[in-house]
Amino acid sequence: MAIIVRENEAFESAWRRFTRELISNGVLEELKDRAYYKKPSVERTALRREFKKRKTKHHRAMRKIRSKYGKGFSM
Numbered sequence: 444m445a446i447i448v449r450e451n452e453a454f455e456s457a458w459r460r461f462t463r464e465l466i467s468n469g470v471l472e473e474l475k476d477r478a479y480y481k482k483p484s485v486e487r488t489a490l491r492r493e494f495k496k497r498k499t500k501h502h503r504a505m506r507k508i509r510s511k512y513g514k515g516f517s518m
Contacts, residue, residue: 444468 446461465471
């Protein structure tokens with residue numbers, strides 16, 4: 444990944460462009476994940492918790508839709 448510094452460009456603006464590029468490519472998030480070792484069991488538990496959270500959110504939304512449009516509605 445490279446940022447080409449434009450002519451007469453201030454260092455701060457080039458630095459901001461660089462950090463925005465890192466964030467948009469997900470590099471900073473990857474660094475934070477690799478900052479320390481997580482046991483595989485801890486990772487699996489976190490993934491299960493995240494999946495359960497998404498599933499619950501989906502079911503709540505569907506319940507709200509069904510209450511508005513009737514029981515025959517499905518997606």
